[in-house]
Amino acid sequence: MAEPQDSTQVKTEKEAKMLDIYVMGKHYQVPEGLTIMTALEYCGYRLIRGCGCRAAFCGACGTVYNFKNDPVLRYALACQKLIEQDMYLTQIPFFPAAKPGYGLEKMEPTGEQILKIYPEIITCFGCNNCTKSCPQELEVMEFMSAAIRGDLEQVTAKSFDCLMCGLCAARCPQGLVPYNVALLCRRLHGRYLTPHSRHVDERIAEIEAGKFDVEIEELQKMSLEELKRRFDERPILKE
Amino acid sequence: MPYPVYMEQSIRNVEDTRKRRLKEELPRIPVGERMPVLQEFHPDFIETSMRELLVGPNKGDRTPNELADLLEGNSHIDPGKIDLTRIDYDVDVLIVGAGGAGAAAALIAQENGANVLLVTKLRLGDANTVGYQGGTQAADRLDDSPALHYLDTMGGARFTADPKLVEALVKDAPDVIRWLEALGVNWDKKPDGSMAEVALAGEAIPRCHCARDYTGLEVMRVLRDEVRCRNINYVEFAPAIELIMDDKGQVAGAVLVNLETNELSLVRAKAVVMATGGIGRLHIQGFPTTNHYGATADGLVLAYRVGCPLVDTDTMQYHPTCAAYPLAILGLLVTEKVRGLGAQVLDIDGEQFAHPLEPRDVLASCIIRECKEHGKGITTPTGELGVWLDSPRIDMIHGEGTVAQNLPAMVRQFGRFDIDITKEPMLVYPGLHYQNGGIKFSPDGATAVPGLFAAGEVEGGVHGKNRLGGNSSLDLFVFGRRVGKSAAQHAKEVRLGKLTLDHVRQWQRELKKAGLTQVRPISPKLLPDYARQPHDYLADYVTERLHAGQIKVA
Numbered sequence: 001m002a003e004p005q006d007s008t009q010v011k012t013e014k015e016a017k018m019l020d021i022y023v024m025g026k027h028y029q030v031p032e033g034l035t036i037m038t039a040l041e042y043c044g045y046r047l048i049r050g051c052g053c054r055a056a057f058c059g060a061c062g063t064v065y066n067f068k069n070d071p072v073l074r075y076a077l078a079c080q081k082l083i084e085q086d087m088y089l090t091q092i093p094f095f096p097a098a099k100p101g102y103g104l105e106k107m108e109p110t111g112e113q114i115l116k117i118y119p120e121i122i123t124c125f126g127c128n129n130c131t132k133s134c135p136q137e138l139e140v141m142e143f144m145s146a147a148i149r150g151d152l153e154q155v156t157a158k159s160f161d162c163l164m165c166g167l168c169a170a171r172c173p174q175g176l177v178p179y180n181v182a183l184l185c186r187r188l189h190g191r192y193l194t195p196h197s198r199h200v201d202e203r204i205a206e207i208e209a210g211k212f213d214v215e216i217e218e219l220q221k222m223s224l225e226e227l228k229r230r231f232d233e234r235p236i237l238k239e
Numbered sequence: 240m241p242y243p244v245y246m247e248q249s250i251r252n253v254e255d256t257r258k259r260r261l262k263e264e265l266p267r268i269p270v271g272e273r274m275p276v277l278q279e280f281h282p283d284f285i286e287t288s289m290r291e292l293l294v295g296p297n298k299g300d301r302t303p304n305e306l307a308d309l310l311e312g313n314s315h316i317d318p319g320k321i322d323l324t325r326i327d328y329d330v331d332v333l334i335v336g337a338g339g340a341g342a343a344a345a346l347i348a349q350e351n352g353a354n355v356l357l358v359t360k361l362r363l364g365d366a367n368t369v370g371y372q373g374g375t376q377a378a379d380r381l382d383d384s385p386a387l388h389y390l391d392t393m394g395g396a397r398f399t400a401d402p403k404l405v406e407a408l409v410k411d412a413p414d415v416i417r418w419l420e421a422l423g424v425n426w427d428k429k430p431d432g433s434m435a436e437v438a439l440a441g442e443a444i445p446r447c448h449c450a451r452d453y454t455g456l457e458v459m460r461v462l463r464d465e466v467r468c469r470n471i472n473y474v475e476f477a478p479a480i481e482l483i484m485d486d487k488g489q490v491a492g493a494v495l496v497n498l499e500t501n502e503l504s505l506v507r508a509k510a511v512v513m514a515t516g517g518i519g520r521l522h523i524q525g526f527p528t529t530n531h532y533g534a535t536a537d538g539l540v541l542a543y544r545v546g547c548p549l550v551d552t553d554t555m556q557y558h559p560t561c562a563a564y565p566l567a568i569l570g571l572l573v574t575e576k577v578r579g580l581g582a583q584v585l586d587i588d589g590e591q592f593a594h595p596l597e598p599r600d601v602l603a604s605c606i607i608r609e610c611k612e613h614g615k616g617i618t619t620p621t622g623e624l625g626v627w628l629d630s631p632r633i634d635m636i637h638g639e640g641t642v643a644q645n646l647p648a649m650v651r652q653f654g655r656f657d658i659d660i661t662k663e664p665m666l667v668y669p670g671l672h673y674q675n676g677g678i679k680f681s682p683d684g685a686t687a688v689p690g691l692f693a694a695g696e697v698e699g700g701v702h703g704k705n706r707l708g709g710n711s712s713l714d715l716f717v718f719g720r721r722v723g724k725s726a727a728q729h730a731k732e733v734r735l736g737k738l739t740l741d742h743v744r745q746w747q748r749e750l751k752k753a754g755l756t757q758v759r760p761i762s763p764k765l766l767p768d769y770a771r772q773p774h775d776y777l778a779d780y781v782t783e784r785l786h787a788g789q790i791k792v793a
């Protein structure tokens with residue numbers, strides 16, 4: 001049976017292992033199995049900054065940590081990273097980077113365009129701190145090189161899962177903002193470089209011409225019984 | 240944290256039946272036969288989970304206890320202490336909430352000539368929108384049609400949706416897709432340019448547009464960037480805590496609070512758009528939720544207090560498949576796209592018990608029945624129940640690499656806990672996902688109270704008592720854009736009178752008349768209370784709260 005067979009498998013209070021952690025230098029004990037975020041709450045912190053989706057989508061909770069006897073900084077999303085013994089935690093708020101304004105409609109999807117908006121990216125000297133700090137494990141330096149080369153396709157593919165948590169920018173010694181550069185590349189790619197979807201245009205034109213109005217009105221006017229029948233009998237396409 | 244040893248046998252069952260299940264398809268439950276399983280197992284039908292409202296425009300209507308408490312709550316402010324002549328922001332259109340609906344409304348309102356202020360509780364885009372994965376419906380395939388989309392939506396809603404709202408939804412849909420693409424959203428496409436569309440539950444044909452399983456992220460970061468590029472004025476960490484009215488009965492602004500310093504500021508606006516999203520963080524009936532940290536039903540409370548009726552707030556959507564294991568990601572949404580691509584839902588023996596693409600209310604009920612009545616669920620070490628979602632079947636159908644390419648977020652999220660969903664199934668259970676109903680509004684976004692508009696998850700009627708996957712993200716862009724236009728238009732025409740907070744005083748009198756004078760919860764709630772309180776500091780916190788569900792939050 002897929003149930004915990006005996007009490008050793010069910011974690012009760014007494015059995016839940018308590019771990020020592022240090023929040024901004026102060027010692028706390030928290031039960032094993034919490035994330036950095038829920039551990040902070042367990043310690044009594046009410047989060048305002050640094051907490052959004054709580055599910056690895058929004059990038060609000062990018063954080064750094066190290067260990068009592070190991071000063072090397074590690075990077076993570078606080079909502080995903082599990083607490084470990086002797087972790088040193090701190091809450092770093094997201095600090096927004098300056099961002100130039102632009103209007104996509106007046107731009108071209110080229111490398112020159114990217115360099116016009118973000119000329120400083122050529123100062124990247126390849127230290128790779130950005131890649132090391134990415135909690136999504138993206139090849140940040142590689143997509144920055146692709147941006148410098150003007151290969152928007154590559155930037156889009158490699159940066160697609162970027163949450164814009166800001167850790168790469170925080171660690172860049174040149175003050176570059178990889179997540180904003182990649183965003184511009186992806187937007188230009190989405191608008192100009194993906195193959196055109198003609199069927200969407202056609203459908204919009206049909207709707208504007210009123211092609212479906214009669215059918216929808218008919219559905220709106222029919223009796224509930226009839227509508228239910230139509231629903232049950234509608235063909236379901238399998239692909 | 241791979242699966243515990245005692246689950247191995249059950250996982251082997253899943254593997255053993257997989258080959259046979261490749262061709263196996265269970266029938267769907269016909270519309271007329273859905274009610275029994277819903278009535279017995281859907282959380283909405285638990286009598287004691289709801290109560291009748293005693294005050295306000297929906298007096299007498301039933302709604303979940305957690306929401307009722309807040310709707311009947313008292314204000315954060317003392318109207319006597321606020322000087323309405325000291326206005327901090329004076330604008331045409333105030334938009335409350337910067338998720339997808341708010342951002343879309345802001346862009347369109349500005350395009351229509353309005354001076355816009357966008358205020359939000361957390362950061363710009365910290366919202367349910369950023370987490371949506373499965374995609375956005377739009378009937379743009381030539382073998383599909385908006386009429387079929389209409390029929391699917393009505394049927395999914397058990398025929399309780401508002402026909403005019405649904406018509407607007409399905410007819411605007413293809414243009415929403417094109418609009419987002421022009422802003423730079425990268426939709427998944429086939430090499431010939433046609434959209435790569437997936438069928439979610441209750442859809443007769445593949446209709447969902449996605450961007451891997453980071454659809455909401457892709458859309459939200461584009462909209463956020465555009466809001467910044469167009470220099471739309473926005474204020475973060477500044478939720479609205481009360482609406483301001485004028486002496487002509489029109490909504491005319493809002494009181495904001497700085498979440499960190501508690502300083503209040505006042506906005507006068509000719510039109511106010513409510514775009515505050517959902518309710519998940521109220522943890523209705525103790526369910527874990529997929530929603531973001533700020534989803535606490537604020538917009539419902541604010542609108543209700545100025546006399547705006549709500550609809551269908553007696554139903555919540557429990558997403559059938561949220562992570563049940565590991566505890567750290569309990570309640571995490573496992574997108575319907577996983578089932579859309581072919582994953583089946585299985586019991587402890589590795590057998591199917593329901594069609595994986597039943598509408599959400601039906602499938603959630605079937606899963607609860609399988610676990611609670613048939614005893615065929617799997618229990619986790621912390622006592623959660625779950626059933627298997629067989630993700631490896633996807634690669635068997637569509638070829639190796641499909642899961643990795645189409646579901647990178649899911650692969651990564653389970654991978655962080657050493658579960659490889661390309662090879663192992665996921666353990667799932669229903670979680671609180673979506674507020675089906677909300678503020679009653681019309682296709683142009685107007686509500687019953689002049690000057691107040693609504694768009695997105697906060698409004699109701701579009702989905703009746705059950706929403707189809709992919710229709711909410713569509714809803715927020717369709718009505719976000721519509722509302723941007725109407726609010727800007729309204730701002731051009733309206734003449735505001737003298738500002739007042741009399742409605743708050745009036746509300747307090749009503750509470751008293753209804754006998755609700757004892758200490759009321761203060762609402763809107765703004766954020767859930769997850770910080771452990773000092774008094775239970777030493778107590779058996781782990782058993783009491785970890786296991787009682789109060790910190791079952793991921």
Ligand SMILES: Cc1cc2nc3c(=O)[nH]c(=O)nc-3n(C[C@H](O)[C@H](O)[C@H](O)COP(=O)(O)OP(=O)(O)OC[C@H]3O[C@@H](n4cnc5c(N)ncnc54)[C@H](O)[C@@H]3O)c2cc1C
Pocket residue numbers: 335336337338339340341358359360361362364365366367368369370371372373374375376455477478479480514515516517529530531533534535537538572574672673694695696697708709710711712713715763
């Ligand atoms: C994990 C997840 C997956 C989903 N998947 C899908 C899917 O695949 N397809 C689909 O169609 N739908 C999906 N949905 C539903 C859909 O994403 C949401 O319903 C939709 O994004 C809501 O958008 P919104 O703009 O109305 O609200 P939100 O995006 O939630 O934005 C509301 C904003 O208002 C702010 N706010 C709240 N209260 C206040 C206040 N008092 N003052 C100021 N600001 C305030 C919030 O902080 C937030 O920023 C999903 C939802 C979730 C949570």
Ligand code: FES
Pocket residue numbers: 050051052053054055056057058059060061062077078079080163
């Ligand atoms: S809170 Fe959104 S990524 Fe962690």
